[in-house]
Amino acid sequence: MPSIHDFATWEPVLRLLRAGNAESTTTDCRVAGRIGPQGWSLPPRRQPPTPDGAARPDNARDELDAVQPVLNALADIGVDDISFTAEIAPTGKTVLYLLADSPAVEPGIGNPYPGSLILVDGALPEPWRRLPVPAPGASPAPPVDPAALERTLRERLPDAIGATDAEIAAAEARLGIALPDELKAVFRVVRARWEDWGDDYDAACRVFSAVGCELYSLDELSIADVPSRAWPWELAAMEAVETPPDAAVQGLVGSPGWIAFGDSGGGDRIAVDLTPGPRGHIGQIIILNHEECIGAGLVADSLTDLVVNGHKQGRGAPREEPPPPVAWVNIHGLPSVEAAAHEGLEVLSIGVWEGEPVSLAPVIGLPRLRTLAAYPGTLADPLEIAELTGLEFLELGPDDWRVLLDAGAVPRGLSAAAIEAHGNPSTLPIVDLANEILALWDRPPIIRTRYEGDLGPVA
Structure with a gap:
């Protein structure tokens, strides 16, 4: 397999980019880009449309074929992506530079230029350093009733396979936190493993409908903490966190008290909140919008409330912008x-x-x-x-x-x-x-x- 350091590996990309540069026959052609398995950023190619005015359908395929040798070479050495720049003379003589990522430099966002320069090892933007503020007066909401929650779910899901106490204890040990009684009640009824449903999508949908979200299995439970919401420095540094006095949910990036147990069906995490805002309840249910890096919206006052009464709000509560x-x-x-x-x-x-x-x-x-x-x-x-x-x-x-x-x-x-x-x-x-x-x-x-x-x- 050609190496990432072989000029031949890069020839298809360079030929493609030169062909898309109308001036390449008379002047030097300068191109730059970034290529990786998650996508690539290459200069736009000015190719004429077909005679009937339509875009050429083979453009995307040509690009994929050109970058494939580079992707293969990156996979061979275990590198995520790489930036390059090249000067191509009209004669075809080419000088190519490969730019190896520094551990102190984040990748550029959609371009071949360096991203944020991390000047202090391990440094995080201020919002990513914020911890939850204790709410001494917070308490569970009145609708909290683990026994009633378990009865309701057993009525809705009479054939479900529940988790054992040992399985629940193993999940707690892995997470390093005790699961709230309501969450334990849910998993005692249904452990939400696909093998239990025999890959029957309808059976899974019945569980999700009964609970009010796409329920994770015990093995998929996670803490919606700061590391789970990683964000490029140049974007994260432009954010600020706030928790108004009347907020139910703290305006944080993440919290060690946010236990993600499900999904909205659109990529938004559903979590139990053990570190509520000034007007919130311990054990309230929140949603973390996957398109936002800070804050969460209130979904229900408790898991009991979610299962019995459904969502208060379909998505995160809007923040002032x-x-x-x-x-x-x-x-x-x-x-x-x-x-x-x-x-x-x-x-x-x-x-x-x-x-x-x-x-x-x-x-x-x-x-x-x-x-x-x-x-x-x-x-x-x-x-x-x-x-x-x-x-x-x-x-x-x-x-x-x-x-x-x-x-x-x-x-x-x-x-x-x-x-x-x-x-x-x-x-x-x-x-x-x-x-x-x-x-x-x-x-x-x-x-x-x-x-x-x-x-x-x-x-």
């Missing part, structure tokens, strides 16, 4: 940095801006500001960033990073950073810049390896 600690200054958001500034501000994003570059003076000294993301060209003086002493995450364009690096003014309290590569710049200078930032924290660099080959002239 954006939450007050997050401010978006751009042509469609807040009109100025002044308008964003307040004592509780945690995250400031300065986006596409039609006016003059802005000053950061209004937010200097704010006690909770931890994230700044500024679109290229929006800052009047990037050196003002040095006065934002509480930053843990910083995202800037290459020119602004260059100003900070040259002045020795990169905030050393950062835990992570990102480079906003707007406008499809050349990949290698962005990699070099990323390595320069990583070096300030003695973090492992991105390794680039150069290869040469010849694709021959365009036919």
Whole structure:
């Protein structure tokens, strides 16, 4: 099998991308992308439609055939994905660079550029460090009745196979937490193993209908904690967590007291909540929206309530967007940095801006500001960033990073950073810049390896 380091492995991809570049016969063709078994990001190919104006149906197949040798080579060495960039001359002479991921760099989101740079080993964004706040006055809801719950389910599922006490105890030992009595009552009636249903989908549906969700088996129970909701740094750093005084559910990423026992049928986890919000109940049932990384919505006051009365809300309760600690200054958001500034501000994003570059003076000294993301060209003086002493995450364009690096003014309290590569710049200078930032924290660099080959002239 050709190695990932063999130019021949990459020839099909490079030929495909060159063929999709109309200028490749007269000027150098620069291409870059990222390829992995979960998908790939390649430059768009400008291929003409068929004579009747329809898109060419073989485009997707051509792309899959081209990347398959790379996927095979990645599987051979156990690597998830890889970035590349290449310069192809009109004669076919090609210089290819493979960019080996650094353990200190997250993959780029949908592009070949480096993602977030993790400057402190194991660092997590502030919302991912939040733990549940105790609610001393919380108690189970009045409808909690494990015995009645078990009777109801046995009436609905007379032929179900339940779990033994030993099986329940084994699940508790694996999770490191005692299961609530209501959850034990459910599994004493039905253990929800597919082999018990003989792969009969209708039998499974009867169980799911009786319980009110797609019930996991005991072996599938999990804790909906912070690690179960992993999120890229550059997205997670833009979030903030809040739990209003009247909230039933704490606005957390995850909790050691959220026991996921089922699915909504659409990928949203259903969990028992043992760490409720100020107005919630111990043992209430919540839903974790798979499209969100923070918070959960109330489904029922208890498992008894869920089984007897059904869902209160089909999905997670809406959260205010954006939450007050997050401010978006751009042509469609807040009109100025002044308008964003307040004592509780945690995250400031300065986006596409039609006016003059802005000053950061209004937010200097704010006690909770931890994230700044500024679109290229929006800052009047990037050196003002040095006065934002509480930053843990910083995202800037290459020119602004260059100003900070040259002045020795990169905030050393950062835990992570990102480079906003707007406008499809050349990949290698962005990699070099990323390595320069990583070096300030003695973090492992991105390794680039150069290869040469010849694709021959365009036919």
